[in-house]
Amino acid sequence: xxxxxxxxxxxxxxxxxxxxxxxxxxxxxxxxxxxxxxxxxxxxxxxxxxxxxxxxxxxxxxxxxxxxxxxxxxxxxxxxxxxxxxxxxxxxxxxxxxxxxxxxxxxxxxxxxxxxxxxxxxxxxxxxxxxxxxxxxxxxxxxxxxxxxxxxxxxxxxxxxxxxxxxxxxxxxxxxxxxxxxxxxxxxxxxxxxxxxxxxxxxxxxxxxxxxxxxxxxxxxxxxxxxxxxxxxxxxxxxxxxxxxxxxxxxxxxxxxxxxxxxxxxxxxxxxxxxxxxxxxxxxxxxxxxxxxxxxxxxxxxxxxxxxxxxxxxxxxxxxxxxxxxxxxxxxxxxxxxxxxxxxxxxxxxxxxxxxxxxxxxxxxxxxxxxxxxxxxxxxxxxxxxxxxxxxxxxxxxxxxxxxxxxxxxxxxxxxxxxxxxxxxxxxxxxxxxxxxxxxxxxxxxxxxxxxxxxxxxxxxxxxxxxxxxxxxxxxxxxxxxxxxxxxxxxxxxxxxxxxxxxxxxxxxxxxxxxxxxxxxxxxx
Numbered sequence: 150x151x152x153x154x155x156x157x158x159x160x161x162x163x164x165x166x167x168x169x170x171x172x173x174x175x176x177x178x179x180x181x182x183x184x185x186x187x188x189x190x191x192x193x194x195x196x197x198x199x200x201x202x203x204x205x206x207x208x209x210x211x212x213x214x215x216x217x218x219x220x221x222x223x224x225x226x227x228x229x230x231x232x233x234x235x236x237x238x239x240x241x242x243x244x245x246x247x248x249x250x251x252x253x254x255x256x257x258x259x260x261x262x263x264x265x266x267x268x269x270x271x272x273x274x275x276x277x278x279x280x281x282x283x284x285x286x287x288x289x290x291x292x293x294x295x296x297x298x299x300x301x302x303x304x305x306x307x308x309x310x311x312x313x314x315x316x317x318x319x320x321x322x323x324x325x326x327x328x329x330x331x332x333x334x335x336x337x338x339x340x341x342x343x344x345x346x347x348x349x350x351x352x353x354x355x356x357x358x359x360x361x362x363x364x365x366x367x368x369x370x371x372x373x374x375x376x377x378x379x380x381x382x383x384x385x386x387x388x389x390x391x392x393x394x395x396x397x398x399x400x401x402x403x404x405x406x407x408x409x410x411x412x413x414x415x416x417x418x419x420x421x422x423x424x425x426x427x428x429x430x431x432x433x434x435x436x437x438x439x440x441x442x443x444x445x446x447x448x449x450x451x452x453x454x455x456x457x458x459x460x461x462x463x464x465x466x467x468x469x470x471x472x473x474x475x476x477x478x479x480x481x482x483x484x485x486x487x488x489x490x491x492x493x494x495x496x497x498x499x500x501x502x503x504x505x506x507x508x509x510x511x512x513x514x515x516x517x518x519x520x521x522x523x524x525x526x527x528x529x530x531x532x533x534x535x536x537x538x539x540x541x542x543x544x545x546x547x548x549x550x551x552x553x554x555x556x557x558x559x560x561x562x563x564x565x566x567x568x569x570x571x572x573x574x575x576x577x578x579x580x581x582x583x584x585x586x587x588x589x590x591x592x593x594x595x596x597x598x599x600x601x602x603x604x605x606x607x608x609x610x611x612x613x614x615x616x617x618x619x620x621x622x623x624x625x626x627x628x629x630x631x632x633x634x635x636x637x638x639x640x641x642x643x644x645x646x647x648x649x650x651x652x653x654x655x656x657x658x659x660x661x662x663x664x665x666x667x668x669x670x671x672x673x674x
Contacts, residue, residue: 154388163203179225195366197485198438199419200375202345206300236289243303296340305346333358376415389425404507409492435514453575455582455597458505517587524560541609550666578603625665629653
């Protein structure tokens, strides 16, 4: 190891033995793993892409195969019975896109064959896939005298890869259901089952009969089973921190939470590792983990972007995801684009979650990605963003008005005719909010309404801007500033000691343009 204490960064490495033997940083997840293996038998875990699910499964694989040397110095080493091993069957659907049932079945048969070879089991007479899987589990149990550990990675990827083609997605779902249904009837041959993926499809649609499958996605004891905590960053990765602003790392990348506000929030490993390698901030996770179908679905539904940071949903809604029933909240939550900010239980058993962006990376990147959906293509968006940054750096409020009018004037007329989202009242407020948010500014949405109103605070370059944006039919009513005063938004910022600009913006639906831009500046005390 170098004298600086630095180790190698395990970027993209999902093999536990390679990390341990290769001198890479490793965040010890074995305290949570020990809790997992001692409490139950059938588990389901949902996490977004690039959160370490595959590494988790490989760690379990090594553990149950009794590879004791790999765990030297880790929490579980002296708490595990290394004499007790189990055969492990591991299946993964993460490596390629499958477009039909035939390709899926071929992929399944290939993995079942590889598992038989790995466990040195005899070839069985050709059977259908449930028969082959069932035979594999029974033979593995008989050959070793120990029940089998089944680890399934990216269980849902064949469906998600085809989600915008419902007929094909249903065909692949049935193929996977054909495989997973075996688990119910092979219970005597199983020691542990862990199924991981991005989405949570209903038990009825994929795991028929497997009623004892324990979904630990939102369970507090397992909230940090994937991802890095603040403590991990400050201890394990301490040698990498010099030269990087710690608070900025937190603002940009921390914030993912699975559970109520009491559980620790986490970072995605992908972001942290690439930041430490490149030594500059960038949307590393977002660019690699955002599925194309996300934007397609949000476009179809006419998303109201100011409300993305203040959604509410009950627990059942977050976990509801199927080919013909994808809630917007569930889609954004399961793909990692919004996370849990708070949880209230107004009635026993009725848990209500408040959801929002996990961090600045996702807020700015998702809004930037959605600008073309709102009518501003990427090349124009960049020009407008540079212009916005310039006027905010100069604190030039007259130029800010001119800039925002040019932004709306640039929306092409053809776009209004051809896009249903343009007929939606919230569209104009979405353009206004997303234009600021895409720049990566510190924004607080105070209040938002689908009727085209957004009240928001923007902190930029030492100044605070409190906007009331509202849509009027044709002529301004001149009350936007009055409403900022009436709601007292500025009061909580007075102690910050920064200049505060109250700005009332009124937008005419008929003229498709800003028709009032009233300003009042309160100097810093």
